[in-house]
Amino acid sequence: MAITEENPGYKWVGTRPIRPDGLEKVTGKARFGADLALPGMLHGKVVRSPHAHAEIVSIDTSAAEAMPGVKAVITGADFPDLAANGAHAGDIDVATNTIARDKVLYEGHVVAAVAAITREQAEAAAKAVEITYEVLPHVLTVDEAMADGAPLLHDGMITKGVDPAPEDPSNIASKILHERGDLDQGFGEADSVVEREFTTKPVHQGYIEPHAAVADANSDGRANLWCSSQGHFQMRAYTATVLGVSPGNIKVTAAEIGGGFGGKTVIYLEPLAVRLSQRAGRPVKLVMDRDEVFRATGPTSGTRIKVKMGATKDGKMTAAEVWMAYEAGAYAGSPVGAAGMTAIACYDIPNFVVEGYDVVCNKPRVAAYRAPGAPMAAFAVESVVDELARNLEIDPIDIRLANAAVEGTQASYGPKFPRIGFVETLEAIKDHPNYSEELGPNQGRGVSAGFWFNAGMMSSATVHINENGTATVVTGSPDIGGSRQSMALMAAEELGIPYESIKPVVADTETVGFNDVTGGSRVTLATGAAVVDACRLVVEDLRSRAAKTWDVELDQVEWVEGQAQHIDGAQPPLSLGDLAKKSGRTGGPISANASLNSRGVGAGFSTQLCDVEVDPETGVTRVIRYLTAQDAGRAISPDYVEGQMQGGVVQGIGWALNEEYIHDTDGVMENPSFLDYRIPVASDLPMIDCSIVEVPNPAHPYGVRGVGEVGIVPPMAAVGNAINDAVDVRMTELPMSPIKVLEAITDQSD
Amino acid sequence: MSRTHISAVINGDETEFLTEDGTSLLNALRDEVGLTGAKEGCGTGDCGSCSVLIDDRVTCACLVFAPEADGATIVTVEGLATSGELHPLQQCFLEGAALQCGICTPGFLMAAKALLDRNPDPTETEIRYALAGNLCRCTGYDKIIRAVQEAAREIREK
Secondary structure (H helix, E strand, C coil), X not given: CCCCCCCXXXXXXXXXXXXXXXXXXXXXXXXXXXXXXXXXXXXXXXXXXXXXXXXXXXXXXXXXXXXXXXXXXXXXXXXXCCCCCCCCHHHHHHHHHHCCCCEECCCCCEEEEEEECCXXXXXXXXXXXXXXXXXXXXXXXXXHHHCCCCCCCCCCCCCECCCCCCCCCCCEXXXXXXXXCCHHHHHHHCCEEEEEEEEECCECCCCCCCCEEEEEXXXXXXXXXEECCCCHHHHHHHHHHHHCCCHHHEEEEECEXXXXXXXXXXXXXXXXXXXXXXXXXXXXXXXXXXXXXHHHCCCECCXXXXXXXXXXXXXXXXEEEEEEEEEEECCCCCXXXXXXXXXXXXXXXXXXXXXXXXXXXXXXXCCCCCCCCHHHHHHHHHHHHXXXXXXXXXXXXXXXXXXXXXXXXXXXXXXXXXXXXXXXXXXHHXXXXXXXXXXXXXXXXXXXXXXXXXXXXXXXXXXXXXXXXXXEEEECCCCCCCHHXXXXXXXXXXXXXXXXXXXXXXXXXXXXXXXXXXXXXXXXXXXXXXXXXXXXXXXXXXXXXXHHHHCCCHHXXXXXCCEEEECCCCCCXXXXXXXXHCHHHCCCCCEEEEEEECCCCCCEEEEEEEEEEECCCXXXXXXXXXXXXXXXXXXXXXXXXXXXXXXXXXXXXXXXXXXXXXXXCCCCECCCCCCCCCCCCHHHCCCEEEEEECCCCCCCCCCCCCCCCHHHCCHHHHHHHHHHHHHCCCCCECCCCHHHHHHHHHHHHC | CCCEEEEEEECCEEEEEEECXXXXXXXXXXXXXXXXXXXXXXXXXXXXXXXXXXXXXXXXXXXXXXXXXXXXXXXXXXXXXXXCECCHXXXXXXXXXXXXXXXXXXXXXXXXXXXXXHCCCCCHHHHHHHCCCCCCCCCCCHHHHHHHHHHHHHHHHC
């Protein structure tokens, strides 16, 4: 068969072997964050604010310190005052979010922490820390926070991105703006204009493993830290900053990570565990309870978004106006920037204004969540696109095809797209049998699309050849969903040896070069490219050793299927095993390092098709069929590409139908459990059909784009559009819970 | 504080440990017995990550007090493979890529074993409802359901 783009002739890339770390995970041997125990280890417990917004008047730790088994109690006073040291604002926010100083900004904000011999003793001591608060008025939503005269979280917050800068502080941290063309002209050319306003609630990443950290500090200022995170180099950097020490003093070992979805790219427990360990002189373990995970970590933003779009009668979009406000939680940094860049990036629209606001409020600081910021914007925009298609009586795929971004399109956020596969995902949906499957009563079908940049960033990898010709592939990217398999597949392809001969390892911060976080769909792309680079250096070395052995020029030696071959066949081939065995005589151990800052990310697109059945008596929506088409660039490991696609979709279905943070009027979270914050369960769902589209990313050696995130962008509008198709109501609030759908149906029939 | 002496058969071994009365079986298994395969995802019986078999019945170990296990026969994920041979569910989870991060996997395996022990030929719907007490945030359940279907097929054909 000819080697083509569709059939590149790979032996390992694109296959479905068993993952290298699988056996340990099905037998219970894999060690996650909370599984480590050290001799003499203490148990820690964090003390959290019961108030949404309050001054800390006083903290008395004496009673707690006197309790049985208690070895250390710490408060904000046990950490350096970064503000007084003139630190960067972002670092000050990280530090005060880790442990409050003079003020608490949300219910669950850390105020103190204790360490004791047993878990029970630590819990009792935590309750004995006496804290006096002066409660302040709070703001919980963007509407409350942006209102005139709203109580301020940060007295010095002057909105960035506004010229001239406002004189007075507010809860608006920054404004973003993207514009092109002439809105009035664009709307004037439209035959249909749709304008809608949407609201979404904060939702949590919902990883099943709570945050956990074990620290073992030495009296010389050095410390060992084991934690479950999406990036142990990042944990090291943040922890060092908060503690005011050199990063080189902290060694971080990555535990297996039980889900993250962006929520484990930031620190919570790590500096507390190190400080408690320093104070107690013994190792300390801190593990969050589930309610702490909900109250104090993640979530992603609640939002208010207004969208106005116009199109001509042949479906050409002429103008788009988007206004969005994103909750940041307690500190600046909502994903409104990415939301503004992605909102209309699927389409080539000549006239637009996209305006966004990053708004602080008295809720936990938001953290990244899978394609941060994009899903809420897509819910709004893709719902309006659906309505335009209905008004103009155009097929929902056809209206998207008529405006789809292609290679050369100037993206709404600036650059021109290189080769992308959006059109191919639209066509994959249209050509799939699900698109024409017959629907029954109260059933409906919805289409939606999404874009995510994907990230590159920095990675390092080392490849060692063992004495028998097998290989160890060392990276520093925590494996959250099967990336060790991708590394091994690419290394097998490059070295020409079996996948089973390769052991991929995630090493600690002292054993491998720097790696940025496992996030931005970047690991197979960027860390994978580092692995490929390191393998190519090894192959170069192997060819050179063969050339020396045969006393020929390097260009006489090829590397084919795991062995050095003389181009004329003048010498018997030397296998990797042969060369490894003789390495002592040809220059010593065979190994290579590669480090890189990504050489070009590949934008990701997904188009999805959702069929629902709505019970008009109860408003309950059930997803009965689902299809997702996504451009992977190249699926190195198709099993785990599908896994990312399916997982993203199902998180999106949860966001669409069930999930939301509910706060009472005091700003206290009312549903901090998996019983009341209901993520989808197996009985809620059908199978999730996948269509992997492969339009290779020209900037990656295998064409990888990254697949982790874009899958969560389309589902909310896909579900909403399907509900509209089923019962003719346009849902503009998430979650589209039964009571809201029922109200919409009732209002419509009134 | 006095501690209670507990004897139980855990993964086929006569096992004895000391526990406080208020300690959950999950914490006792993890901290006292040294079996960390069962995970705590919630501590309130909502996520199923700590599912173990107690006298053949699938149970959230976080909801059972450790002293209640006295005299019981308990199987955890560490006891699922016998003599080094994987249970068909374990093999099918591996072959079917039915795990991503793997934190929920021990609980799913135990709940699925309990299902197949009583119903060797479940429908897709029966599998989905039998596993509805186990949360997975990574996979969307698709590959888990297929792996259980495949394991059921293999067990029936043995």
